[in-house]
Amino acid sequence: MNPxxxxxxxxxxxxxxxxxxxxxxxxxxxxxxxxxxxxxISTWQHGLAANAAAWQILSAGGRALDAVEAGVRVSExxxxxxxxxxxxxxxxxxxxxxxxxxxxxxxxxxSVAFVQDIMHPISLARMVMEKTPHIMLVGEGAQQFAWEQGxxxxxxxxxxxxxxxxxxxxxxTFTRPPINVENxxxxxxxxxxxxxxxxxxxxxxGAAYKLHGRVGDSPIxxxxxxxxxxxxxxxxxxWGEAVIRICGTHLVVExxxxxxxxxxxxxxxxxxxxxxxxxxxxxxxGFIALNKHGEHGSYCIQPNFDYAVHDATGNRMIKxxxxx
Ligand code: SD4
Numbered sequence: 001m002n003p004x005x006x007x008x009x010x011x012x013x014x015x016x017x018x019x020x021x022x023x024x025x026x027x028x029x030x031x032x033x034x035x036x037x038x039x040x041i042s043t044w045q046h047g048l049a050a051n052a053a054a055w056q057i058l059s060a061g062g063r064a065l066d067a068v069e070a071g072v073r074v075s076e077x078x079x080x081x082x083x084x085x086x087x088x089x090x091x092x093x094x095x096x097x098x099x100x101x102x103x104x105x106x107x108x109x110x111s112v113a114f115v116q117d118i119m120h121p122i123s124l125a126r127m128v129m130e131k132t133p134h135i136m137l138v139g140e141g142a143q144q145f146a147w148e149q150g151x152x153x154x155x156x157x158x159x160x161x162x163x164x165x166x167x168x169x170x171x172x173t174f175t176r177p178p179i180n181v182e183n184x185x186x187x188x189x190x191x192x193x194x195x196x197x198x199x200x201x202x203x204x205x206g207a208a209y210k211l212h213g214r215v216g217d218s219p220i221x222x223x224x225x226x227x228x229x230x231x232x233x234x235x236x237x238x239w240g241e242a243v244i245r246i247c248g249t250h251l252v253v254e255x256x257x258x259x260x261x262x263x264x265x266x267x268x269x270x271x272x273x274x275x276x277x278x279x280x281x282x283x284x285x286g287f288i289a290l291n292k293h294g295e296h297g298s299y300c301i302q303p304n305f306d307y308a309v310h311d312a313t314g315n316r317m318i319k320x321x322x323x324x
Pocket of ligand 1: 083185186187204205206207215216217218236237238239240241
Protein backbone atom coordinates (compact mmCIF):
# COMPACT_ATOMS: atom_id res chain seq x y z
CA MET A 1 0.00 0.00 0.00
CA ASN A 2 1.48 3.33 -0.93
CA PRO A 3 1.82 6.11 1.66
CA UNK A 4 -0.95 8.19 0.10
CA UNK A 5 -3.44 5.38 0.46
CA UNK A 6 -2.23 4.48 3.96
CA UNK A 7 -2.52 8.09 5.14
CA UNK A 8 -5.85 8.41 3.50
CA UNK A 9 -7.30 5.26 5.04
CA UNK A 10 -6.12 6.37 8.46
CA UNK A 11 -7.84 9.72 7.99
CA UNK A 12 -10.94 8.12 6.57
CA UNK A 13 -11.26 5.73 9.46
CA UNK A 14 -11.16 8.76 11.76
CA UNK A 15 -14.08 10.13 9.82
CA UNK A 16 -12.20 13.24 8.79
CA UNK A 17 -12.82 12.95 5.03
CA UNK A 18 -15.99 13.04 3.02
CA UNK A 19 -17.21 10.23 0.82
CA UNK A 20 -16.40 12.37 -2.23
CA UNK A 21 -12.82 12.70 -1.01
CA UNK A 22 -12.67 8.94 -0.49
CA UNK A 23 -13.76 8.30 -4.09
CA UNK A 24 -11.33 10.89 -5.33
CA UNK A 25 -8.45 9.34 -3.44
CA UNK A 26 -9.32 5.89 -4.79
CA UNK A 27 -9.32 7.31 -8.32
CA UNK A 28 -5.95 8.88 -7.77
CA UNK A 29 -4.66 5.67 -6.24
CA UNK A 30 -5.62 3.60 -9.27
CA UNK A 31 -3.16 5.51 -11.46
CA UNK A 32 -0.27 3.52 -12.90
CA UNK A 33 2.61 3.06 -10.44
CA UNK A 34 5.09 5.91 -10.63
CA UNK A 35 2.59 8.47 -11.95
CA UNK A 36 3.37 11.76 -10.23
CA UNK A 37 0.88 13.64 -8.14
CA UNK A 38 -0.89 16.57 -9.82
CA UNK A 39 0.86 19.89 -9.61
CA UNK A 40 0.60 23.38 -11.07
CA ILE A 41 3.17 26.17 -11.25
CA SER A 42 2.73 29.75 -12.41
CA THR A 43 4.58 33.05 -12.57
CA TRP A 44 4.49 35.85 -9.99
CA GLN A 45 2.44 36.43 -6.87
CA HIS A 46 -0.86 36.45 -8.72
CA GLY A 47 -0.05 32.84 -9.56
CA LEU A 48 -1.38 31.88 -6.11
CA ALA A 49 -4.98 32.75 -7.00
CA ALA A 50 -4.59 31.29 -10.47
CA ASN A 51 -3.11 28.08 -9.05
CA ALA A 52 -6.01 27.77 -6.61
CA ALA A 53 -8.49 27.77 -9.50
CA ALA A 54 -6.38 25.30 -11.47
CA TRP A 55 -6.05 23.08 -8.41
CA GLN A 56 -9.81 22.69 -8.07
CA ILE A 57 -9.75 20.92 -11.42
CA LEU A 58 -6.53 18.98 -10.90
CA SER A 59 -7.47 17.74 -7.44
CA ALA A 60 -10.78 16.43 -8.79
CA GLY A 61 -8.92 14.36 -11.38
CA GLY A 62 -9.53 16.86 -14.20
CA ARG A 63 -7.45 17.52 -17.26
CA ALA A 64 -4.39 19.78 -17.12
CA LEU A 65 -5.67 21.68 -20.15
CA ASP A 66 -8.88 22.65 -18.33
CA ALA A 67 -6.87 23.51 -15.24
CA VAL A 68 -4.50 25.94 -16.95
CA GLU A 69 -7.32 27.67 -18.81
CA ALA A 70 -9.37 28.10 -15.62
CA GLY A 71 -6.26 29.17 -13.71
CA VAL A 72 -5.07 31.99 -15.91
CA ARG A 73 -8.61 33.26 -16.44
CA VAL A 74 -8.45 34.40 -12.80
CA SER A 75 -5.56 36.77 -13.58
CA GLU A 76 -7.18 37.89 -16.84
CA UNK A 77 -10.28 39.05 -14.96
CA UNK A 78 -8.41 40.67 -12.06
CA UNK A 79 -8.09 44.46 -12.49
CA UNK A 80 -5.28 44.53 -9.90
CA UNK A 81 -3.04 42.55 -12.24
CA UNK A 82 -1.75 45.30 -14.47
CA UNK A 83 -0.09 43.23 -17.15
CA UNK A 84 -2.80 40.67 -17.92
CA UNK A 85 -6.28 41.10 -19.42
CA UNK A 86 -8.71 43.45 -17.67
CA UNK A 87 -6.78 46.23 -15.95
CA UNK A 88 -3.67 45.61 -18.07
CA UNK A 89 -1.62 48.70 -18.85
CA UNK A 90 -2.25 49.90 -22.41
CA UNK A 91 0.10 50.48 -25.29
CA UNK A 92 1.33 53.99 -25.97
CA UNK A 93 -1.84 54.85 -27.92
CA UNK A 94 -3.95 53.98 -24.87
CA UNK A 95 -5.24 50.65 -26.23
CA UNK A 96 -5.11 47.45 -24.16
CA UNK A 97 -3.91 44.76 -26.57
CA UNK A 98 -3.61 41.17 -25.45
CA UNK A 99 -1.56 38.10 -26.37
CA UNK A 100 -2.20 34.51 -25.21
CA UNK A 101 -1.51 30.90 -26.05
CA UNK A 102 -2.32 27.43 -24.78
CA UNK A 103 -0.82 24.00 -25.44
CA UNK A 104 -2.02 20.53 -24.48
CA UNK A 105 -0.54 17.09 -23.91
CA UNK A 106 -0.91 16.06 -27.53
CA UNK A 107 1.03 19.02 -28.87
CA UNK A 108 -2.14 20.81 -29.96
CA UNK A 109 -1.85 24.53 -29.49
CA UNK A 110 -3.75 27.74 -30.10
CA SER A 111 -2.78 31.37 -29.93
CA VAL A 112 -4.14 34.90 -30.33
CA ALA A 113 -2.17 38.11 -30.53
CA PHE A 114 -2.87 41.84 -30.66
CA VAL A 115 -6.51 41.37 -29.68
CA GLN A 116 -8.61 44.05 -28.04
CA ASP A 117 -11.84 44.07 -25.98
CA ILE A 118 -11.63 40.36 -25.10
CA MET A 119 -11.69 39.56 -21.39
CA HIS A 120 -10.37 36.03 -21.76
CA PRO A 121 -7.91 35.74 -24.63
CA ILE A 122 -6.80 32.35 -23.26
CA SER A 123 -10.24 30.92 -23.97
CA LEU A 124 -10.14 32.43 -27.45
CA ALA A 125 -6.74 30.80 -27.98
CA ARG A 126 -8.28 27.47 -26.94
CA MET A 127 -11.12 28.02 -29.44
CA VAL A 128 -8.56 28.63 -32.18
CA MET A 129 -6.91 25.36 -31.17
CA GLU A 130 -10.10 23.33 -31.02
CA LYS A 131 -12.37 24.90 -33.62
CA THR A 132 -10.09 25.93 -36.48
CA PRO A 133 -7.40 24.24 -38.56
CA HIS A 134 -5.01 27.04 -37.50
CA ILE A 135 -2.78 27.78 -34.54
CA MET A 136 -2.60 31.56 -34.46
CA LEU A 137 -5.06 34.38 -35.19
CA VAL A 138 -4.19 38.04 -34.72
CA GLY A 139 -5.82 41.45 -34.49
CA GLU A 140 -9.10 42.08 -36.26
CA GLY A 141 -9.30 38.56 -37.65
CA ALA A 142 -8.99 37.08 -34.17
CA GLN A 143 -11.64 39.48 -32.87
CA GLN A 144 -13.98 38.64 -35.75
CA PHE A 145 -13.57 34.96 -34.86
CA ALA A 146 -14.31 35.78 -31.21
CA TRP A 147 -17.56 37.58 -32.02
CA GLU A 148 -18.59 34.66 -34.27
CA GLN A 149 -18.00 32.35 -31.31
CA GLY A 150 -20.37 34.42 -29.21
CA UNK A 151 -17.78 36.32 -27.18
CA UNK A 152 -19.02 39.81 -26.28
CA UNK A 153 -16.65 42.80 -26.52
CA UNK A 154 -15.71 44.42 -23.21
CA UNK A 155 -13.74 47.53 -22.38
CA UNK A 156 -10.57 46.39 -20.62
CA UNK A 157 -9.05 49.80 -19.88
CA UNK A 158 -9.73 50.54 -16.22
CA UNK A 159 -9.71 54.16 -15.00
CA UNK A 160 -6.56 53.36 -13.00
CA UNK A 161 -4.71 51.98 -16.03
CA UNK A 162 -5.80 54.96 -18.13
CA UNK A 163 -4.59 57.35 -15.46
CA UNK A 164 -1.23 55.56 -15.24
CA UNK A 165 -0.88 55.74 -19.02
CA UNK A 166 -1.69 59.48 -19.08
CA UNK A 167 0.87 60.16 -16.35
CA UNK A 168 3.45 58.03 -18.08
CA UNK A 169 2.87 59.70 -21.46
CA UNK A 170 3.37 63.11 -19.89
CA UNK A 171 6.75 62.25 -18.46
CA UNK A 172 8.45 59.51 -20.46
CA THR A 173 10.35 59.12 -23.69
CA PHE A 174 11.35 55.50 -23.81
CA THR A 175 12.09 52.58 -26.00
CA ARG A 176 11.70 49.93 -23.34
CA PRO A 177 9.84 49.75 -20.04
CA PRO A 178 11.87 49.87 -16.84
CA ILE A 179 12.57 46.66 -14.94
CA ASN A 180 10.02 46.20 -12.23
CA VAL A 181 7.27 43.91 -11.19
CA GLU A 182 4.51 46.18 -12.48
CA ASN A 183 5.78 45.96 -16.00
CA UNK A 184 6.55 42.26 -15.94
CA UNK A 185 3.74 40.21 -14.60
CA UNK A 186 2.49 38.04 -17.42
CA UNK A 187 0.96 34.84 -16.15
CA UNK A 188 2.51 31.67 -17.49
CA UNK A 189 1.28 28.38 -16.07
CA UNK A 190 2.20 24.71 -16.50
CA UNK A 191 0.18 21.88 -14.95
CA UNK A 192 0.55 18.13 -14.54
CA UNK A 193 -2.68 16.20 -14.03
CA UNK A 194 -3.52 12.94 -12.27
CA UNK A 195 -3.25 11.10 -15.58
CA UNK A 196 0.36 12.29 -15.85
CA UNK A 197 -0.41 14.71 -18.70
CA UNK A 198 0.99 18.21 -19.04
CA UNK A 199 -0.54 21.41 -20.45
CA UNK A 200 0.38 25.08 -20.32
CA UNK A 201 -1.08 28.56 -20.79
CA UNK A 202 0.37 32.04 -21.08
CA UNK A 203 -1.56 35.33 -21.23
CA UNK A 204 -0.57 38.98 -21.06
CA UNK A 205 -1.26 42.56 -22.02
CA GLY A 206 2.43 42.65 -22.87
CA ALA A 207 4.99 45.28 -22.13
CA ALA A 208 3.33 48.40 -20.78
CA TYR A 209 3.25 51.36 -23.20
CA LYS A 210 4.58 49.25 -26.08
CA LEU A 211 4.24 50.43 -29.67
CA HIS A 212 0.77 49.84 -31.09
CA GLY A 213 0.84 46.50 -32.90
CA ARG A 214 3.76 45.08 -30.94
CA VAL A 215 3.48 41.37 -30.11
CA GLY A 216 5.74 39.79 -27.50
CA ASP A 217 6.80 36.25 -26.70
CA SER A 218 3.70 35.26 -24.74
CA PRO A 219 1.50 34.07 -27.67
CA ILE A 220 4.39 32.46 -29.54
CA UNK A 221 4.62 28.71 -29.07
CA UNK A 222 8.22 27.88 -28.17
CA UNK A 223 8.93 31.41 -26.93
CA UNK A 224 6.43 32.28 -24.15
CA UNK A 225 5.20 28.72 -23.69
CA UNK A 226 6.12 25.20 -24.72
CA UNK A 227 4.92 21.77 -23.62
CA UNK A 228 6.15 18.36 -24.66
CA UNK A 229 4.23 15.68 -22.82
CA UNK A 230 7.16 13.25 -22.93
CA UNK A 231 9.45 15.71 -21.16
CA UNK A 232 7.90 18.76 -19.48
CA UNK A 233 6.66 22.28 -19.99
CA UNK A 234 7.98 25.81 -19.53
CA UNK A 235 6.66 29.37 -19.49
CA UNK A 236 8.43 32.72 -19.74
CA UNK A 237 7.93 36.15 -18.29
CA UNK A 238 9.75 39.42 -18.87
CA TRP A 239 11.13 41.23 -21.90
CA GLY A 240 9.59 39.21 -24.71
CA GLU A 241 11.96 40.34 -27.45
CA ALA A 242 14.86 38.64 -25.68
CA VAL A 243 12.83 35.46 -25.13
CA ILE A 244 11.81 35.24 -28.79
CA ARG A 245 15.44 35.52 -29.90
CA ILE A 246 16.34 32.24 -28.24
CA CYS A 247 12.96 30.43 -28.55
CA GLY A 248 13.20 30.45 -24.77
CA THR A 249 10.68 27.89 -23.55
CA HIS A 250 11.43 25.46 -26.35
CA LEU A 251 15.05 25.70 -25.31
CA VAL A 252 14.15 25.00 -21.67
CA VAL A 253 12.20 21.88 -22.66
CA GLU A 254 14.98 20.67 -24.96
CA UNK A 255 17.50 21.12 -22.14
CA UNK A 256 15.28 18.98 -19.91
CA UNK A 257 15.17 16.40 -22.71
CA UNK A 258 18.96 16.30 -22.56
CA UNK A 259 18.72 15.30 -18.91
CA UNK A 260 18.85 18.64 -17.09
CA UNK A 261 16.56 19.24 -14.15
CA UNK A 262 13.93 21.99 -14.60
CA UNK A 263 16.08 24.26 -12.44
CA UNK A 264 19.23 23.68 -14.47
CA UNK A 265 17.33 24.01 -17.75
CA UNK A 266 15.93 27.41 -16.75
CA UNK A 267 19.36 28.59 -15.68
CA UNK A 268 21.05 27.42 -18.88
CA UNK A 269 18.35 29.11 -20.95
CA UNK A 270 18.84 32.39 -19.08
CA UNK A 271 22.59 32.09 -19.64
CA UNK A 272 22.02 31.52 -23.36
CA UNK A 273 19.73 34.55 -23.42
CA UNK A 274 22.36 36.65 -21.65
CA UNK A 275 25.00 35.58 -24.18
CA UNK A 276 22.76 36.84 -27.00
CA UNK A 277 21.64 40.05 -25.32
CA UNK A 278 24.55 42.27 -24.27
CA UNK A 279 22.04 44.66 -22.70
CA UNK A 280 20.78 41.96 -20.31
CA UNK A 281 21.43 44.11 -17.26
CA UNK A 282 18.58 46.36 -18.34
CA UNK A 283 15.98 43.66 -18.79
CA UNK A 284 14.19 41.02 -16.75
CA UNK A 285 13.40 37.54 -18.02
CA GLY A 286 12.34 34.58 -15.93
CA PHE A 287 11.52 30.99 -16.87
CA ILE A 288 9.54 28.42 -14.93
CA ALA A 289 9.56 24.73 -15.78
CA LEU A 290 7.84 21.53 -14.67
CA ASN A 291 8.86 18.09 -15.85
CA LYS A 292 6.95 14.88 -16.32
CA HIS A 293 8.06 13.62 -12.88
CA GLY A 294 6.60 16.60 -11.04
CA GLU A 295 9.94 18.36 -10.49
CA HIS A 296 9.91 22.11 -11.00
CA GLY A 297 12.37 24.97 -11.16
CA SER A 298 12.93 28.55 -12.21
CA TYR A 299 15.65 31.06 -12.97
CA CYS A 300 15.72 34.74 -13.89
CA ILE A 301 18.13 37.55 -14.76
CA GLN A 302 17.23 40.07 -12.05
CA PRO A 303 16.26 39.33 -8.45
CA ASN A 304 12.67 39.57 -7.26
CA PHE A 305 10.99 37.11 -9.56
CA ASP A 306 9.04 34.42 -7.79
CA TYR A 307 6.62 31.72 -8.82
CA ALA A 308 3.69 29.92 -7.27
CA VAL A 309 3.56 26.15 -6.80
CA HIS A 310 0.44 24.19 -5.85
CA ASP A 311 0.50 20.46 -5.12
CA ALA A 312 -1.25 18.21 -2.61
CA THR A 313 0.70 19.87 0.22
CA GLY A 314 -0.57 23.37 -0.54
CA ASN A 315 -0.04 26.56 -2.52
CA ARG A 316 3.13 28.57 -1.94
CA MET A 317 5.55 31.08 -3.44
CA ILE A 318 9.13 30.16 -4.33
CA LYS A 319 11.80 32.75 -4.99
CA UNK A 320 13.61 32.11 -8.25
CA UNK A 321 17.41 32.20 -8.16
CA UNK A 322 18.78 34.98 -10.34
CA UNK A 323 21.87 35.77 -12.36
CA UNK A 324 22.38 39.16 -10.70
C1 SD4 B 1 5.88 40.48 -23.28
N1 SD4 B 1 6.62 38.73 -21.84
O1 SD4 B 1 4.91 40.90 -23.88
C2 SD4 B 1 5.63 39.73 -22.02
C3 SD4 B 1 5.56 40.77 -20.96
C4 SD4 B 1 5.70 40.42 -19.57
O2 SD4 B 1 6.07 39.15 -17.78
O3 SD4 B 1 5.52 41.23 -18.78
N2 SD4 B 1 6.01 39.31 -19.12
O4 SD4 B 1 7.05 40.71 -23.61
